[in-house]
Amino acid sequence: MKEHYKILLVDDEEEVRKSIIKKINWEEEGFLVVGDAENGVEALEKIENLNPDLVFTDIRMPYMDGLELIKEINNRYPLIKSIIFSGFDDFDYAKEAIKMGVIEYVLKPVSAIELTEILRKVHKTLDDELSKKRDIEKLRSSYQASIPILREQFLNGLIHGNISKEEIAYALSEYEINLEGASKYIVATVHIDDMDSAIVAKELIPISVKVNLRENLENKLQAEIFSMYSESSITVIAGLPDKMSKNYIMSILSEAIKDTGRVIGVDLTIGLGIIVEDITRLHRSYTLAKEALGYRGIVGTGEVIYIKDMQPVESLRLRFEDIEIKEYINILKFGSDESIMEYVEKIFSKLKESRVHSSQYQSYMINVINVIISLVQDYGLELSVLTKTATDYIDLLDKIKDTGGFREWLLEASINIAHRIREDRVTTSKKVLDEAKSYIEENYADIELSLEKLCKYLHVSVARFSTNFKKETGISYVNFLTNVRLQKAVELLKTTDEKTYIIAEKVGYADQNYFSYVFKKKYGVSPSKYRQQG
Structure with missing residues (x-):
């Protein structure tokens, strides 16, 4: 066709x-x-x-x-x-x-x-x-070049539980993932404790750590080592044969930590999750590996921390999961007060029904607080937006000694931050729009005034500003500028005896004929005829 x-x-x-x-x-x-x-x-x-x-x-x-x-x-x-x-x-x-x-x-x-x-x-x-x-060879070459990125995307999706079993089987072969044939699996998360090294430049430390880990684990573990998109940590997925023990894995990782310190000059702490027999359950091992890293303040840095050594199994169910965090942040950004109150009740109910040791209550509460503080920092807000009395992180921790105090604080903090995010969104948009209108009012006589020049002055992108401007005003930037110029021209026609070409220049038109063309298009008559008609 x-x-x-x-x-x-x-x-x-x-x-x-x-x-x-x-x-x-x-x-x-x-x-x-x-x-x-x-x-x-x-x-x-x-x-x-x-x-x-x-x-x-x-x-x-x-x-x-x-x-x-x-x-x-x-x-x-x-x-x-x-x-x-x-x-x-x-x-x-x-x-x-x-x-x-x-x-x-x-x-x-x-x-x-x-x-x-x-x-x-x-x-x-x-x-x-x-x-x-559409050339197939180009597409194939492009695909081959993108395989390292696709591998990383797949591995990230795998440990977050976002990939089906059918997709996993295909990707293991297509991307040459070193996990095929394993009987069970485990995830380790690697934290670089100190980004200052006398041996390697700071910006090269993460990639150097990955290379060193790969060399240390090669021929000892069937493993994939990759970076996380949203975090600074490095992740290891290991495929295990039936008879390989957790102690053997920990010894290999401990040796890798020592070698990294010797070769690169940085300390690592590694959190080790649980062993799972189904590859689709890797997200569980990953979640617990991350949790294990949280105990480095107790165990100390430069160690391999196995999650089961740190807490009893029954307490593992009380977690502020990644999917819950995303849902909570989304509600704070875009939800109503009613939806916020409902979600706070959901969090509190989970806390109340868990029936775990009080230390786990507080661990859960701290997770929630950290999510909120990160959001506050992302929006550049003051910590005082969270509560009327707390002034720093220590004050916040003092507020959550019991679940009742936590519930009261969480509801107040959630609604306060949601209101500020909404206000900032509206204020920022209105401020840019008002500034743009003022600039046009002050510079309409500039013959070279363009959308690009305006956006450069406002420090905003042309595409986004153009869309927002039309959405807020109902007309495009060009039509708005034309209206301002023609309104000024009408004022001059009414209040002065100046020639048409002079008025054209005063309102930003270098060409008198084009000015007359635009004027007539809007008012139905030429500028001189408009003046004659009063």
Whole structure:
């Protein structure tokens, strides 16, 4: 089936545009005429909405000629191709057009037969480019290059329990994961205790630790070593034969810690999770390996900490799981007060029903507090937003000596931080919008005032600001600027006797004719006629 490419026709003569549209069976030749424009300025406005593949433009046009239009298209929309057609057999124009990457230069008048031949040639060019982009070999090469990234994504998904058994079987083979054939599995999380080394540069320490661990575990454990996306720690997944014991694994990891200290000059602490027999249960071992690392303050650094040595099995069920953390943070950011209260009750109910030792209550509470404090820091808020009386972390810990105090504090802190996040979101958006409007009001007379210049002044991205501006004001930036300029022009027409060209310059238009064109388009009459009518 023939590909259809979208065309925008640009010519200041309406009859020419209509003639070109009528004389060709566009669809049969693989094109769709999605619109037309009478000058370069109007064409740029339409390109934003119509997103054509090809612009077919005259050279000589008012306000912005064809070459200027193509220059703007190349800057803003580099994927759009351009064809020049002109009645002026001017070699200089042709040279300039070729420099700009114009794919065809057509002389007027052109017959339907000639134009059809040109379009077929252009269609083949576009087809060839599309074929290259779809080239299977390129895709295969790209895939091969991305395998290290895909391996890392798979391993991260595996320990978070996000991958099905069928996907696991495929990925183990496809990505050459060193876990096939194992009877059971275990996860270890590696914490770099000190990022200052006299041997290795700080930025190279994490990668150096991974390389050293790989060398130490090679031929001793069937293992994969990789980094976590959201954390600074390194993770090890080991596949084990039936007879390999936990003590053997700990001895290998202990030797790796010593060798890392000798070779790289940093201390490591390794948390070791439980052994699981099903690879889909690795997330459980990973969760407990991370929990084991939390005991390094008790055990000390430079050790392998096995989770079962640190707490009884029955207390393991009281955990603020990753999925709960994500859900809680999402509610704080976007939920209502009612949904926040419901979730706090859910947390408290889990705490109350767990019936574990009081030390585990406090461990759970500290996990929740750390999540909240991280969120407070992410938004640059003061700690006082959490409660009226606590001023630092120690004060917060004092607030949660019992579950009743924790429940009261958590509800107050959760609602307070949610309100501040909402306020900051609204305030920031309104502040940027107000600042933009003020800047336009103060600089509308600047002939070179553009969306890019405004966004550079505001230190915001063009795409995001453009979307937010239109969402908040109901009109685009260009229309807003035009309205401001024309309002100022109306004031000058009413209150002064200045010539039209002077008023045009004062409101930001270098071209009097274009000013009159825009003015008449909005008010239905020319500036001079508007003044005469009072």
